[in-house]
Amino acid sequence: MNMYKNPVESWWVFPGFEINLMATGLDLPVNLAFVPNPSDKPTAPLLYLTELYGQVKVITNDWKVRTYVDNLLNYEPDYRFPGTGESGLTGICVEPNTGDIFLSMIYEENGETKGKVVRTSSKDGLKMESMETVIDGIHSVKAAHQVQAVSIGFDGKLYINVGDGMINPEVAQDDNDLRGKILRMNLDGSIPEDNPNLESPVYAKGLRNPFGAAWRKSNKSLYISDNGPETDDRLAMIEPSKNYGWPKTMRMNSIFWWEFTQAPTAMAFMQDGQFPSEYNDELFVALFGAAYHIGRAIKGKKIVKIKINEDDSGIKSYDEFITYIGNGPASPCGLAFGPGGLYFTDLHGEKDGLAKVPVGNIYKVATRE
Amino acid sequence: MKVPDTKENLMKCICMNCPTHTQEMKDKMQGMFCSRGKSGLKFERKGCLCGECPLASEYKLSGGYFCDMGAAE
Numbered sequence: 001m002n003m004y005k006n007p008v009e010s011w012w013v014f015p016g017f018e019i020n021l022m023a024t025g026l027d028l029p030v031n032l033a034f035v036p037n038p039s040d041k042p043t044a045p046l047l048y049l050t051e052l053y054g055q056v057k058v059i060t061n062d063w064k065v066r067t068y069v070d071n072l073l074n075y076e077p078d079y080r081f082p083g084t085g086e087s088g089l090t091g092i093c094v095e096p097n098t099g100d101i102f103l104s105m106i107y108e109e110n111g112e113t114k115g116k117v118v119r120t121s122s123k124d125g126l127k128m129e130s131m132e133t134v135i136d137g138i139h140s141v142k143a144a145h146q147v148q149a150v151s152i153g154f155d156g157k158l159y160i161n162v163g164d165g166m167i168n169p170e171v172a173q174d175d176n177d178l179r180g181k182i183l184r185m186n187l188d189g190s191i192p193e194d195n196p197n198l199e200s201p202v203y204a205k206g207l208r209n210p211f212g213a214a215w216r217k218s219n220k221s222l223y224i225s226d227n228g229p230e231t232d233d234r235l236a237m238i239e240p241s242k243n244y245g246w247p248k249t250m251r252m253n254s255i256f257w258w259e260f261t262q263a264p265t266a267m268a269f270m271q272d273g274q275f276p277s278e279y280n281d282e283l284f285v286a287l288f289g290a291a292y293h294i295g296r297a298i299k300g301k302k303i304v305k306i307k308i309n310e311d312d313s314g315i316k317s318y319d320e321f322i323t324y325i326g327n328g329p330a331s332p333c334g335l336a337f338g339p340g341g342l343y344f345t346d347l348h349g350e351k352d353g354l355a356k357v358p359v360g361n362i363y364k365v366a367t368r369e
Numbered sequence: 370m371k372v373p374d375t376k377e378n379l380m381k382c383i384c385m386n387c388p389t390h391t392q393e394m395k396d397k398m399q400g401m402f403c404s405r406g407k408s409g410l411k412f413e414r415k416g417c418l419c420g421e422c423p424l425a426s427e428y429k430l431s432g433g434y435f436c437d438m439g440a441a442e
Contacts, residue, residue: 082421083386141416143388166388166416229420230431291421 010326018368027358028052029345031334036096045125052088053077069128075108082291084142091150104147106140115140115147134189138178141166149213154220158185161210169247180207196241206244212267225264233258262287262300266334286332301331341366370428372404381423388415402435
């Protein structure tokens with residue numbers, strides 16, 4: 001049980017900032033995606049979020065939570081953390097021109113676990129009306145290391161982070177296997193004419209479990225978080241044809257690594273004025289830590305802010321920005337910048353997240369007035 | 370480092386949550402392979418959680434699939 005009556009008291013916040021609870025009652029909220037150009041209408045979509053076991057929720061400008069689509073998984077998930085419960089529906093992004101939603105998830109087919117990415121559409125953005133498969137059949141596993149973040153680059157292409165599938169890490173080096181890669185595709189699933197290999201969506205290789213993706217305006221580049229084994233979680237800037245080394249090493253072509261693993265999940269650059277200008281171009285990374293850890297932790301359960309060198313040779317500064325100080329299983333998982341601040345999910349929430357009761361939250365961090 | 374076969378360690382063990390852990394292993398109450406050694410049952414490798422286990426960091430274990438390879442030394 002949490003000793004704090006107000007869940008915001010479970011979080012330490014960097015000086016000069018404050019935290020507010022924006023939504024609650026969510027069922028394992030994973031990732032957030034804001035609508036790039038939202039309407040002013042109170043009932044229009046503001047943001048979408050994935051819930052691990054197969055729901056997408058839409059939150060409107062008036063902060064009402066609605067179900068955009070549910071029952072997306074074709075198998076019965078369990079609540080085993082760490083383990084087979086750490087998989088399902090994860091990645092999400094909003095296509096800026098149409099408002100269509102791209103989602104990544106796993107599914108079962110003939111007893112095998114596979115990964116896929118779908119594109120969903122809706123007239124008003126509030127209830128899914130159609131769904132098309134962009135890519136499927138990616139060998140996967142229950143227990144993380146699945147198809148993770150989906151993002152749309154400044155070039156209008158779809159980028160997909162794919163984990164190594166856990167069983168045979170060597171596939172991350174196999175150019176003919178989609179696991180352990182960053183994929184680059186046109187929005188309809190076809191292969192772009194300027195891909196490194198004109199017959200393959202593979203854009204970069206040698207990754208293990210690349211949960212997070214963030215696009216940086218200052219150099220129009222994609223950065224990812226990648227989870228290591230016993231050591232070496234990392235951040236990397238993705239470049240075409242580049243090999244990031246896994247399974248031999250997690251350090252090759254990385255900007256930064258945590259030797260003592262922290263389980264980095266979602267991340268985002270502060271680049272649209274939500275925070276004061278001295279934070280411009282800083283990268284905010286959720287460090288989830290050990291799965292379902294109760295109370296404070298030395299691993300993860302925090303959000304850090306990082307200033308990356310202009311030439312991506314390393315980092316200039318590193319600070320804890322948000323730290324969990326409560327007594328529950330909550331830990332930052334998804335994060336995104338939105339109106340007036342940084343928003344994040346806490347996956348399990350403050351109560352017993354294994355009790356199959358939806359108690360996950362969304363918080364907003366903004367400069368203190 | 371060897372992992373002592375204690376009730377405290379058994380409480381920390383996550384073998385039961387592993388995708389490789391079969392129903393037969395569950396029926397036979399098998400687990401904590403890093404301490405007790407290989408399963409002896411037939412199974413497929415479907416992923417390994419050993420690196421995520423609290424026992425791995427506590428006893429500085431390296432490698433994985435102790436269910437297949439035998440106890441940590």
